[in-house]
Amino acid sequence: MNKQKMKQQMHAILVLQKRMSQTRFWGVGIFLVMSISFIIASVLLINQLNYTQTNTILLEKEIMLIPLIINAILIALYLSFSSMVQIAREYEQGTYELLLYGPMDEKTFLLGYFISQIKIFLICLLATILWTLICIRQLNLALQPELFLIFLLSLLMTTQLISFGILFASISRNTRTSVIYFSLTMLFLAGIALADTIISRLVTITVSTANDPLLIVRDVLATINSVIQWVSPFSLMVNAINAALDQVWSIFTFNSVLILIEIILLLSISIWTIRRKGVRAA
């Protein structure tokens, strides 16, 4: 690819991402989601502190971990949803076709959206870092360097979720369909992980015989979960965070690289899909 074309592609990406970022910050959605996620994170943090004070047991090695993960997941879900809906709407209202009449191609179109969402998340991340520092100072907690790895991993997870959203929009090219499929997929990923955890705990408490049907359910769920773990952005992030907290750097690096590979793969499939489908429905 020649230098001039790359420069022009970069220009198109920047123009599109600027418009998308402006649109996002003019709306109330992102501010509402950020407010809700900070309220939930604050409540979780206070509950954990109260529990620790009352029982003198530390539930997590890093007390900020769960509030920060929940905060990141909420913002990431919102951004992936909104990028998916906006891309699907571009197809529906024909503006995608209009953009392609000009100096833009399928790749720059998707990357423009992708980068705008990352940019918004980085701004949200700055707010999260500020909130974390305030909490640490006010509650007199220790500032652990692993916290910055959690921030980095939340960025990777968000990027992966946004790539999922872009893929769903590119395949369905319809707002309603993409929202339904994306929601079902996310519920499936989260549901399997949750069910696996619950059933595993139930089995250890209630099962008395080796032929108990609960054991079969646990084994099935564990098998599905072990497969999903390689794909689910939530699982990959949690695995990498746990590895970082335990300072097992090989697992941390492995999961982080896996997330990056999946991001590239998801974006490549999205670009290939919209190129193959063309500008109009056949």
Added chain:
Amino acid sequence: MIETKNLTKKFGNFTAVENLSLSIDHGESYGFLGPNGSGKTTTILMLLGVLKPTSGEVKIEGQSVQTDSFNLKKKIGVVAEYQKYYDEMTAWEYIQFFADLYEVADKEAKANLLFDRLGLEKWKNVLIKGYSTGMQKKLGFARALIHSPQLLILDEPVSGLDPFSITQVRELLLDVKSKGCALLISSHILSEIEKLVDRVGIIYKGNLIAQDTMQGLRHMVGQRNYLQLSFKTINQAQIQNFADLSFVKKIETKSNQLKLFIDQDTEEYRAEIGQLILKNDLVVLELEKKEPNLEETFITITENNFKQIADQVSSTGEKNE
């Protein structure tokens, strides 16, 4: 400016466009006509580099659209039949966004000029979703012209516009044409095409079946100018006297009206017609020289082509039997 060579597009077994070759020069306007489903939009999408041809190529300024699409697309402006816009934007923001995309220098001055020419200056800060169909169409023209394109592709450019807006748009188009911009106009409103184009290409079932100036097309299908005479009364014998004139190639009658088809309208011929009127003691109510319009030419060409295809099919069927 733009040239296509043997452009072909196939969707599976269906051939949408076949071996289409056309060229348009700077400052030339080209009417691209064809019935619904004839391959006009497919051709336009290939010209824009949005749709990849199965074979053949599109060149703009001698360069292939497929290899240098970003640079070449900046030279093209498009007004689509249906306007596409962002709900949440005002007209001004919309135009500025596209000006940024096309890297337009002095974008605000250019946008103001276009809003002024199209009568949209009062509404430039209004959300586009509040615009009427005609206003949205005019905004489409502003968007297509903001980067001063060298080729303007117009799909049904005047549909949805009131007569005053049509005049505004026509003047704007003639103005950009005079500055060297090539126009490719696809429309079903043939009377409007006739006012704007220098040459016409007719596409039918994916094939470019005719391509010439208006006069050339008329000549091609054997359409002639005619004199239309309306009499107070006229009988069959008197009609026959007109039909016997050596320069009259064809005659059509409708009650007391005659259409005399001639190759040329000369004083000599008119004198002969005048003598015949006097000799037959006829009272002339109206005499008018007429030439076939684009609509008649278009219908004749596409009908002739349809008959040819039908003949081919039936002869093939007979052979098979």
